Amino acid sequence: MELARRRGFIWPSFEVYGGVGGFYDFGPLGSILKNKIIQKWRELYLIGENFFEIDSPSVMPEEVLKASGHVDHFVDAMVECRKCGNSFKAVDIAREATGKDIEGMKETEMDEFLSKNKVRCPDCGGDLGKVFLFNSMFRTTIGPGSQRVGYLRPETAQGIFIDFKRLQRHARGKLPFGVIQIGKGYRNEISPRQGIIRLREFTMAEAEVFFDPNDPHHPNFSRLAGEKIRLWRAEEQIKGNEHIVEVTAEEAVEKKYIHNELIAYYAVLTKKFLLDLGIPYEAIRFREQKPWQRAHYSSETWDAEVHTERFGWVEVAGIANRTDYDLSRHAKFSGEDMTMTLGDGERKVLCHVVEPSYGIDRPLYCVLEHAYTAEGDRKYLKLKKWLAPVEVGVFPLLRRDGLPEKAIEVQNLLRKRGIIAEYDEAGSIGRRYARADEIGVPYCVTVDHQTLNDGTVTIRERDTTKQVRVALENLSELLTSLIGDLVDFEKIGEPVKK
Amino acid sequence: MELARRRGFIWPSFEVYGGVGGFYDFGPLGSILKNKIIQKWRELYLIGENFFEIDSPSVMPEEVLKASGHVDHFVDAMVECRKCGNSFKAVDIAREATGKDIEGMKETEMDEFLSKNKVRCPDCGGDLGKVFLFNSMFRTTIGPGSQRVGYLRPETAQGIFIDFKRLQRHARGKLPFGVIQIGKGYRNEISPRQGIIRLREFTMAEAEVFFDPNDPHHPNFSRLAGEKIRLWRAEEQIKGNEHIVEVTAEEAVEKKYIHNELIAYYAVLTKKFLLDLGIPYEAIRFREQKPWQRAHYSSETWDAEVHTERFGWVEVAGIANRTDYDLSRHAKFSGEDMTMTLGDGERKVLCHVVEPSYGIDRPLYCVLEHAYTAEGDRKYLKLKKWLAPVEVGVFPLLRRDGLPEKAIEVQNLLRKRGIIAEYDEAGSIGRRYARADEIGVPYCVTVDHQTLNDGTVTIRERDTTKQVRVALENLSELLTSLIGDLVDFEKIGEPVKK
Numbered sequence: 002m003e004l005a006r007r008r009g010f011i012w013p014s015f016e017v018y019g020g021v022g023g024f025y026d027f028g029p030l031g032s033i034l035k036n037k038i039i040q041k042w043r044e045l046y047l048i049g050e051n052f053f054e055i056d057s058p059s060v061m062p063e064e065v066l067k068a069s070g071h072v073d074h075f076v077d078a079m080v081e082c083r084k085c086g087n088s089f090k091a092v093d094i095a096r097e098a099t100g101k102d103i104e105g106m107k108e109t110e111m112d113e114f115l116s117k118n119k120v121r122c123p124d125c126g127g128d129l130g131k132v133f134l135f136n137s138m139f140r141t142t143i144g145p146g147s148q149r150v151g152y153l154r155p156e157t158a159q160g161i162f163i164d165f166k167r168l169q170r171h172a173r174g175k176l177p178f179g180v181i182q183i184g185k186g187y188r189n190e191i192s193p194r195q196g197i198i199r200l201r202e203f204t205m206a207e208a209e210v211f212f213d214p215n216d217p218h219h220p221n222f223s224r225l226a227g228e229k230i231r232l233w234r235a236e237e238q239i240k241g242n243e244h245i246v247e248v249t250a251e252e253a254v255e256k257k258y259i260h261n262e263l264i265a266y267y268a269v270l271t272k273k274f275l276l277d278l279g280i281p282y283e284a285i286r287f288r289e290q291k292p293w294q295r296a297h298y299s300s301e302t303w304d305a306e307v308h309t310e311r312f313g314w315v316e317v318a319g320i321a322n323r324t325d326y327d328l329s330r331h332a333k334f335s336g337e338d339m340t341m342t343l344g345d346g347e348r349k350v351l352c353h354v355v356e357p358s359y360g361i362d363r364p365l366y367c368v369l370e371h372a373y374t375a376e377g378d379r380k381y382l383k384l385k386k387w388l389a390p391v392e393v394g395v396f397p398l399l400r401r402d403g404l405p406e407k408a409i410e411v412q413n414l415l416r417k418r419g420i421i422a423e424y425d426e427a428g429s430i431g432r433r434y435a436r437a438d439e440i441g442v443p444y445c446v447t448v449d450h451q452t453l454n455d456g457t458v459t460i461r462e463r464d465t466t467k468q469v470r471v472a473l474e475n476l477s478e479l480l481t482s483l484i485g486d487l488v489d490f491e492k493i494g495e496p497v498k499k
Numbered sequence: 500m501e502l503a504r505r506r507g508f509i510w511p512s513f514e515v516y517g518g519v520g521g522f523y524d525f526g527p528l529g530s531i532l533k534n535k536i537i538q539k540w541r542e543l544y545l546i547g548e549n550f551f552e553i554d555s556p557s558v559m560p561e562e563v564l565k566a567s568g569h570v571d572h573f574v575d576a577m578v579e580c581r582k583c584g585n586s587f588k589a590v591d592i593a594r595e596a597t598g599k600d601i602e603g604m605k606e607t608e609m610d611e612f613l614s615k616n617k618v619r620c621p622d623c624g625g626d627l628g629k630v631f632l633f634n635s636m637f638r639t640t641i642g643p644g645s646q647r648v649g650y651l652r653p654e655t656a657q658g659i660f661i662d663f664k665r666l667q668r669h670a671r672g673k674l675p676f677g678v679i680q681i682g683k684g685y686r687n688e689i690s691p692r693q694g695i696i697r698l699r700e701f702t703m704a705e706a707e708v709f710f711d712p713n714d715p716h717h718p719n720f721s722r723l724a725g726e727k728i729r730l731w732r733a734e735e736q737i738k739g740n741e742h743i744v745e746v747t748a749e750e751a752v753e754k755k756y757i758h759n760e761l762i763a764y765y766a767v768l769t770k771k772f773l774l775d776l777g778i779p780y781e782a783i784r785f786r787e788q789k790p791w792q793r794a795h796y797s798s799e800t801w802d803a804e805v806h807t808e809r810f811g812w813v814e815v816a817g818i819a820n821r822t823d824y825d826l827s828r829h830a831k832f833s834g835e836d837m838t839m840t841l842g843d844g845e846r847k848v849l850c851h852v853v854e855p856s857y858g859i860d861r862p863l864y865c866v867l868e869h870a871y872t873a874e875g876d877r878k879y880l881k882l883k884k885w886l887a888p889v890e891v892g893v894f895p896l897l898r899r900d901g902l903p904e905k906a907i908e909v910q911n912l913l914r915k916r917g918i919i920a921e922y923d924e925a926g927s928i929g930r931r932y933a934r935a936d937e938i939g940v941p942y943c944v945t946v947d948h949q950t951l952n953d954g955t956v957t958i959r960e961r962d963t964t965k966q967v968r969v970a971l972e973n974l975s976e977l978l979t980s981l982i983g984d985l986v987d988f989e990k991i992g993e994p995v996k997k
Binding site: 009012014015016017018021022024025026027028029031032033035036048051053054055056057058059060061062064065079081088135139140141142143144145149151153160163164166167168171173180185187189190191192201202331334335337416419421427 | 515516520524526527531534546549551552554555558559562577637638649662665666669683685687688914917
């Protein structure tokens, strides 16, 4: 995290004003990394799965969120200290004080639990008030006066559901079809204390897959049926058992570990996405939510979790069976017909929905933590090459003899070809390599005196620290191939002895 | 607009709940178009100009917006009808009723003007109340209770200014340097009535260029100095004169039409961006804001305007000299040092800022309107090819004989190469071409019986409706070159007689 701040990946927001919990900025490197993760996700669903994308507002009028159940159910049980006035989630302070999980209890049961266990304010030791429910949506008003209440959306999904009538026309009577939305989601957390893991404003990437409840299958299931996933079932969790089963998607469905083929399909897709980001297979598991942990709309939810050193297992995505909950609620509250007429033209259906919903900020943190590598004195970010926010470093060996000018020329050439190349001339060449390693630059190009004579440069590979010498005229093509993992580094040029 | 709705470019938001003014959704085609515009803009500044990008929250605590002046100055003068209770911008109803512009007047002067001209409620004819100021930021509270007031940001710029201390380290002591941010901005409009032109939530793309007030020059000015721009000076506007001058950027600075070289530089860049989007040169002008129209932070502002049939001249970007207003205010309010030490290490400077700030939604609308082409019975969207949300249509000539299967194979092949290809088999081939024309698909590939025999397909060009026959094995490469305007359509294959 120190590295992430210092080098411009992530910064606490509003720092010069003392900061506000639950908000983070993405700096120059973090922004590029974030955009690359978003772009990868978008390709996966938009191109790979042929989904549609929409983009709808983050401010929503109360009617929508009343219908979706969020006004009533998107709540946290909280307590306020009677002495210092600070607020806490009841579940959090109970866990901190007693190690016990009181999730799922009613407010009165929580009250009883807290007083029986003599739980006091963790900040000042003061007396705690009664447990009460706090709606965790940010509230605002639309237009002048306070006539029209609005909220910042807690999820992007509702924008998709209320557009269903228009969207289904694009599907031309065929199910399943999917719609994605990428954008900000908001949760007015009570007192967020886990940095980038518990944000009040976060970027979400959600997919809503509409399917026929009479035919709950994925047409391409066979393509991924043999892929393995690691499952931690609710049954085991309730027994207090850490046991993880490793099964193929097909087995998961056959053995009724996962009750819906589409959930199994998107679990595999999620695993593949996380692998693409560089998260190791062993650090990925799917945890089934216990019935009382599930959101109000869900009949089955599996969280994709990634193991981190700092925060333990972190939820990075959730795959939920939302049934027909949302469409039927919006049909009821809006009075509109939310059914779809299938291709045969004879059968109307109220679609059910499976939702693979991803955070973007948390996977980004996990990527950074997993990429961080210390080998003896050498510290570097072993980012997947395509993910690196700086793809190529360009260095003049010395700050004279026309080498800087030539190096800047090389940098401009690479940038014109769409390669993110950064120029650096400060300090010794070794220090520059080290600085580049620290932010995960996969290749560094050095311009030296030989460059001026024969038009060749050296390329140094981050992971092996090996160097080869290649002709400038092939440079951009070679680097593009190297970043895309299409060629073998040691075969592209003359090895350089160190 | 009818076409834009029907085909999934833009939809009024929350339609099934009766809609809420000032909010729009981007449908499947609109989202792709929007993302392409954003991507182009990002490339222009991030790659082309070597700027940094950051991404900061849309919810901001009050302190920041107090310091930035928005709590005090981001206000609209409004009136409420005493009878029906509807609210209006004073400037709008004065203009509607009298044709006169009362912008810049004080509230009491407005009151006098409205009563002297007997302006009444445009909705019900009722009596109007007194003019009062309404802050047009969306207000919310952060955390439980209402202790901490927050607002939805009116601009992304403030997120950049408050990060200045961290950002300037990335610039390594060199000025000018630039930082961009792309994201949502919010303005709680009183009663927005101009569709997508007057939004309460919009996407902005802003660049803040920090420069040394003692050296207010752009190092690459000479590169764009000879480019022409069309200017409508404030002086002419005040005289009631429509006169536009066409000058090069260099002349604009020399003649002191534009008082800052950086503003002239970014005006040219803005012109190039709009040309890239397909806006014709004659439909682009830069209008200087009159002193009383300028935002509270600006000493000089030029709006880039695009002419549209529906809304007349529409502001799509503003280039403002924000001076040291923001940095000095944040220095004062936060108590932090906001100066920068220049490369020589001896000189500290409080940077000044030139800000090229773009809307994304409005240019998108302008692009659609300008692309819409009616030639006799034929109607099509003459979008720039790279901008088309569907790049290639793939059609089987008939729905039998294995042609659909082959066409789907072709579609998948193209999608794998990153081409946005859509399959369509519904209706006659002529109707399918017409449907593709309507959404601006630049090329349509048809699979026919000859395809099965000799592995060739036809490609039809939207703008000329001409067709050529080419081999499948070259198809994706050819289409990529065609979309990138790298080859001449008529030379790539055998012409097909219609």
